[in-house]
Amino acid sequence: MIGIKFSPDKLIQGLIKSLPDPKWSKQHNMAYIPNIKGNLGIIFNTFKGTVWINYNRFLTNRPINTSNETVDVEWFRKRKPIPEYRLCPEEYLLKLELKRYANSTVRTYVSFFEMFINHYKDKELHAINESDIRVFLQKLIHRNVSNSYLNQSINAIKFYYEVVLGMPNRFYEIERPRKESKLPTVISKEEVLSILEHTHNLKHRCIIKLLYGSGLRRSELINLKLVDVDSKRMLIRVEDSKGNKDRYTIISKTTLGDLRIYYKEWNPREYLFEGQKGGKYSAVSVLKIVKEAAARARTKQTVTPHVLRHSFATHLLESGVDLRQIQVLLGHGSSKTTEIYTHVATNTFKNIKNPLD
Incomplete structure (x- = not known):
């Protein structure tokens, strides 16, 4: 059965009577209807716009992030109060911590949610409704923010109402921007070789070779450890990549040769690429290496680590x-x-004959 528990209210009682075959349970002190396909939808449509409905018991729980990364929420708790600035509520931070969201996601969600609640700093959180949220999003649109920026704002707001407060995602209907369909930026093999030729530092050359020759994301590259390079099988193990997935990818013979020389010269301890004081190499430094090498090679396109990854995939596809x-x-x-x-x-496009020819 589907049990319906509510505070005494004549409007809700009247709506419950319109449901299919409603009954009252004295034992559980709630109304109920048969738990059959379609009845959840009927409940949703009946109460839409009138009350919040908690569907959590009927929805499959999503697995939490099982990554071993230490979630750094304490920093947000220890911030000094800023006059006339509303900080993220503790229950929001606690839920991010319990679900072990990645630190980058924590920073993004807290930043966007604080921007939202400070837009309505004179309103209690429970008093902010869907209309208020739409007005806030409309202001962002008028600022000409990107679709990605807008989606991140929506995600941060929805996290509070749907995950922290347990309100249903079906009921919380906030419009999202139309999904953009953009093609990946790709450079030619000749341009990749030119970039490598204009990379004079051995460590930097190894970084670019791995980004392109193994199709790594920047975050995956800086998280690589010495034990992740399997020289016997000519593979690289990528752990806890996007979506908390592990995988193997290929490594070229020339890259492996360079890595061996690099290891003897630089002697990294834990991570394959480390900063001057040890620990992971900086993501900003990786981007700077790629951009500066591409500038010296005078490539027409703007080249980033992800462009090298796109080029890796495209060149593989072109080679069959x-x-x-x-x-x-x-x-x-x-x-x-x-x-x-x-x-x-x-x-x-090779097998397509141009009509002009």
Whole structure:
């Protein structure tokens, strides 16, 4: 059965009577209807716009992040109060901590949620409704923020109402911007070689070779440890990548040769690439290395670590590697994500005769 527990209210009682075959349980002190397909939807449509409904017991719980990364929420708790600035509530921080969200996600959610609650600093949180949220999002749109920025704002707000307060995601209907369909930026093999030729530092050359030759994300590269390079099998183990997934990807013979020389010269202790004081190499430094090498090579496109990853996938596809194999190497959860490279691979267009010719 579906039990319906509510505070005494004549309007709610009247709506319950309109449900299919409602009954009252004295034992549980609540109304109930049969738990059959379609009845949850009927409840949703009946009470829509009138009350919040907690569907959590009927929805599959999503697994929490099982990454071993230390979630740093304490920093937000220890911040000094700022006059006339509303800080993120403790229950919000606690839920982020319990769900072990990645530190980057924690920073993003707290930042956007504080921006939202300070827009309505004179209103209690429980008094902010859907109309208020839409007005806030409309102001962001008028600032010409990107769709990504807008989506992050929505996610941070929805996290409070749906995850912290346990309100249903079906009921909380906030419109999202239309999904953009942009093609990945890809550079040619010749441009990749030119970038490598203009990278004179051995450590920097190893970094660029791994980004391109193994299709690594920047975060995956800086998290690589010495034990992750399997020279016998010519593979690299990538742990806790996007979506908390592990995978293997390939490594080239030339990269492995460079890495051996680099190891003898630099003698890293734990991570494959470490900063001057030890620990992980900086993500900002990786971006700077790629951009400066591309500038020296005078590439027409703006080159980032992710452009090298896109180029890796596209060049594999152009050389005849199966799309499913590329999906595995990139660590994509869905083949649809990998299929985007068919839109930029040259072999997609080679057999098409131009009507002008």
